[in-house]
Amino acid sequence: MDEKTKTELLTLFKNKLNRAMRYYLDTCTRCGVCTKACHAYASTGQVRYTSAYRHELVRRLYKKYFKLQGKVWPAAGEAKVLEDMTIKELYDAAYSCTGCRRCMVYCPFGIDTQMIMSIAKLLLVGASTEPELLTMLADMSIEKGKSMDVFKESFLTGIKKLEGQVVEKWRSEAGETVIPIDVDGADLLYVALAGAHSIIPAAAVFNAAGEHWTLSFFEAVNFGAFVGDPTRTTLILDRIISEAKRLKVKEVCICECGTAFRVMKHLTGPQPFKVSSITEVQARYIREGRIRLDKSIVSDTVTYHDPCQIARNGGIIDEARYILHHLTDNYTEMTKEPKYNWCCGGGGGLVAMGEETLDFRMTSSSIKADQVRKTGAKILSTACENCHTQLGDLNDHYKLGVDVKFLSSMVADALVR
Amino acid sequence: MSEDIKVEKVLDLKGLPCPMPVVKISKGIKEVEIGQVVEAITTDPGTLTDFPAWARTSGNEILKTDQTGDEIKFYVKRKV
Amino acid sequence: MQTLIYIIMVPMVYAAAAIFVVGIIIRLVVLLRAPANPSTLQIYPEKRPKWLWAIHDTFLFPTVRRHKPVLWVFLILFHIAFLLLFIGHLELFADFQLTQIIAHDIFLGQGFVGLTLSICLLFFLFRRIKSPVREISVPEDYLLLLLLFLTVLFGSQMDWARTWYEYGELTVEDYRAYLLSLVVLKPDLPFATTFSGHSFMLVLHIFFANLFLIFFPFSQLMHSILSLPMNKLRRG
Numbered sequence: 230m231d232e233k234t235k236t237e238l239l240t241l242f243k244n245k246l247n248r249a250m251r252y253y254l255d256t257c258t259r260c261g262v263c264t265k266a267c268h269a270y271a272s273t274g275q276v277r278y279t280s281a282y283r284h285e286l287v288r289r290l291y292k293k294y295f296k297l298q299g300k301v302w303p304a305a306g307e308a309k310v311l312e313d314m315t316i317k318e319l320y321d322a323a324y325s326c327t328g329c330r331r332c333m334v335y336c337p338f339g340i341d342t343q344m345i346m347s348i349a350k351l352l353l354v355g356a357s358t359e360p361e362l363l364t365m366l367a368d369m370s371i372e373k374g375k376s377m378d379v380f381k382e383s384f385l386t387g388i389k390k391l392e393g394q395v396v397e398k399w400r401s402e403a404g405e406t407v408i409p410i411d412v413d414g415a416d417l418l419y420v421a422l423a424g425a426h427s428i429i430p431a432a433a434v435f436n437a438a439g440e441h442w443t444l445s446f447f448e449a450v451n452f453g454a455f456v457g458d459p460t461r462t463t464l465i466l467d468r469i470i471s472e473a474k475r476l477k478v479k480e481v482c483i484c485e486c487g488t489a490f491r492v493m494k495h496l497t498g499p500q501p502f503k504v505s506s507i508t509e510v511q512a513r514y515i516r517e518g519r520i521r522l523d524k525s526i527v528s529d530t531v532t533y534h535d536p537c538q539i540a541r542n543g544g545i546i547d548e549a550r551y552i553l554h555h556l557t558d559n560y561t562e563m564t565k566e567p568k569y570n571w572c573c574g575g576g577g578g579l580v581a582m583g584e585e586t587l588d589f590r591m592t593s594s595s596i597k598a599d600q601v602r603k604t605g606a607k608i609l610s611t612a613c614e615n616c617h618t619q620l621g622d623l624n625d626h627y628k629l630g631v632d633v634k635f636l637s638s639m640v641a642d643a644l645v646r
Numbered sequence: 647m648s649e650d651i652k653v654e655k656v657l658d659l660k661g662l663p664c665p666m667p668v669v670k671i672s673k674g675i676k677e678v679e680i681g682q683v684v685e686a687i688t689t690d691p692g693t694l695t696d697f698p699a700w701a702r703t704s705g706n707e708i709l710k711t712d713q714t715g716d717e718i719k720f721y722v723k724r725k726v
Numbered sequence: 727m728q729t730l731i732y733i734i735m736v737p738m739v740y741a742a743a744a745i746f747v748v749g750i751i752i753r754l755v756v757l758l759r760a761p762a763n764p765s766t767l768q769i770y771p772e773k774r775p776k777w778l779w780a781i782h783d784t785f786l787f788p789t790v791r792r793h794k795p796v797l798w799v800f801l802i803l804f805h806i807a808f809l810l811l812f813i814g815h816l817e818l819f820a821d822f823q824l825t826q827i828i829a830h831d832i833f834l835g836q837g838f839v840g841l842t843l844s845i846c847l848l849f850f851l852f853r854r855i856k857s858p859v860r861e862i863s864v865p866e867d868y869l870l871l872l873l874l875f876l877t878v879l880f881g882s883q884m885d886w887a888r889t890w891y892e893y894g895e896l897t898v899e900d901y902r903a904y905l906l907s908l909v910v911l912k913p914d915l916p917f918a919t920t921f922s923g924h925s926f927m928l929v930l931h932i933f934f935a936n937l938f939l940i941f942f943p944f945s946q947l948m949h950s951i952l953s954l955p956m957n958k959l960r961r962g
Contacts, residue, residue: 247762248760249959260797276861279861298944305945306864373699386691423696568769
């Protein structure tokens with residue numbers, strides 16, 4: 230690694246050193262309480278997957294370049310020079326961590342491994358060694374924001390095609406738009422994924438609840454956050470914020486996508502609209518009597534996987550259970566305390582990287598497969614795209630014999646007129 | 647339908663939800679030579695915006711988009 | 727030899743205290759001047775009042791109790807014993823009405839506090855040798871435990887000698903005279919502190935304690951100060 234690259238990378242590193250990050254890098258006592266927390270360690274027994282091991286890789290650089298101890302006496306803390314080999318190690322650590330923050334629940338100090346890994350991810354971006362695919366997807370999202378007018382026509386055509394399927398689930402009143410787009414002054418802006426499965430059931434439920442809603446032009450998922458690039462993350466986020474402001478909506482509702490929800494909820498700062506997850510919104514409709522659900526549709530035992538970014542890191546826990554208790558009398562919990570739920574093993578961009586990461590995703594999540602199996606449930610519901618894909622892959626790989634379903638689509642299928 | 651376009655490779659991406667079709671095309675396009683064309687068949691309407699946006703950022707060209715029923719066919723020419 | 731003893735017991739103590747205080751202040755200034763994280767780092771579900779739960783997490787280590795109960799017992803014993811010894815040392819400077827609510831001789835616990843601390847430190851040291859804690863440990867971790875163990879061992883030895891073997895040459899009054907002379911910047915070494923049979927223990931105790939204080943601001947020991955704000959971040 231040449232000096233120029235090194236200086237650039239260290240500048241990136243330095244910019245990440247806010248107060249919380251410094252707390253996290255200064256404090257670890259390497260007590261080992263976190264070791265049991267990581268699904269990858271629990272599934273494989275490899276110490277490099279424990280959270281303390283992961284952040285120690287970043288901490289060694291911190292000691293070397295930003296801390297007196299590492300400068301005066303590098304051997305004491307095993308401070309390390311930034312070199313090509315370090316970049317490889319950082320890649321392994323960052324892209325085997327799903328950012329689920331389960332270890333944060335174990336740590337006596339509450340060290341946030343996901344946050345420390347964001348340094349590793351940013352250094353990878355700086356060294357152009359990040360997963361190309363994620364950057365490509367992020368750039369695609371940004372491009373859509375920049376040239377919205379160019380894509381508008383084909384977007385509208387695509388959405389028009391879905392209307393038939395929405396009506397199958399919920400027949401709208403005559404004259405009502407089935408999937409409203411670009412509605413000025415709508416109450417709620419729904420930000421879906423760029424796929425039919427994320428739009429159709431949600432649209433049916435909005436229409437059933439008589440919501441004054443509008444569909445966003447943009448997909449909710451933030452590939453910039455996956456790849457740990459703050460610039461791209463903000464650009465992708467800003468597309469939605471400016472759309473919400475332009476339409477003067479009161480609420481931005483994020484589809485079943487954990488990253489999208491957490492980024493939108495926690496990174497937008499104070500805005501004239503509130504941010505909700507679709508699970509929250511659907512629970513609200515039930516509570517207010519705006520929709521009713523038929524309990525006879527689902528007959529098998531149902532369990533629910535709490536998506537890390539939505540439950541442990543986003544606070545949407547009771548709402549999902551509230552919905553489930555209106556869907557079935559046959560609900561069984563996966564874990565006594567949702568904050569201890571095992572990560573599906575697909576977060577942090579791993580699922581988006583597709584087959585490239587499949588082997589690792591399967592071996593690192595055998596503990597999740599065991600957890601699902603132990604519930605004895607036939608239907609495995611969840612509220613996150615990533616989790617859904619990963620759980621589907623686990624279902625095939627470990628022959629769990631469950632039916633993996635989106636919670637929102639179970640709601641749409643059980644709507645009572 | 648596409649008599650004038652010589653297709654080198656066909657990618658069947660039917661049933662895949664976004665962003666998987668884009669992930670696959672970005673890999674698939676690298677398996678043909680520059681100047682050759684890949685035909686990608688998708689069903690997710692999200693690809694109608696994803697593909698053009700991807701083509702712009704990756705520097706490839708979508709020669710034609712055909713929509714028949716639920717199927718969407720993209721003819722993508724590798725340019726880089 | 728007497729010169730070396732003098733260096734350890736006077737200039738080195740001043741240097742260590744200065745590095746300890748200034749080091750910590752600089753570290754805290756750097757931390758406080760750094761910008762706050764733009765978003766919440768909270769873990770859900772939340773419990774209110776958040777600050778009270780943060781204090782609970784900081785002082786009772788509930789996550790350790792749940793996941794490593796044996797370690798928790800040693801950790802709690804260690805931290806309580808450490809606090810008692812800290813109070814004991816404060817009492818060398820002056821008598822405190824508050825701590826004498828339960829009347830006691832200086833250094834509470836008749837030697838058992840030091841014993842508890844030594845055993846805990848040995849436990850911490852040996853558990854590091856076992857996987858997976860071994861792989862994540864760095865030399866600093868062993869070094870701090872070792873330094874603290876040696877400090878505690880020689881310090882307690884003096885206590886044990888007085889309380890258990892009725893050794894009377896080196897008394898609490900001698901320590902007091904020595905410490906107070908340091909505080910008023912007129913360093914004076916009472917005869918017993920340098921020439922009695924056990925004075926080497928005092929010298930070694932002070933020597934290791936000095937090293938410990940010097941290392942403190944630059945090591946993971948900052949967790950003693952940072953644990954509370956970090957736990958507050960987790961509680962939101």
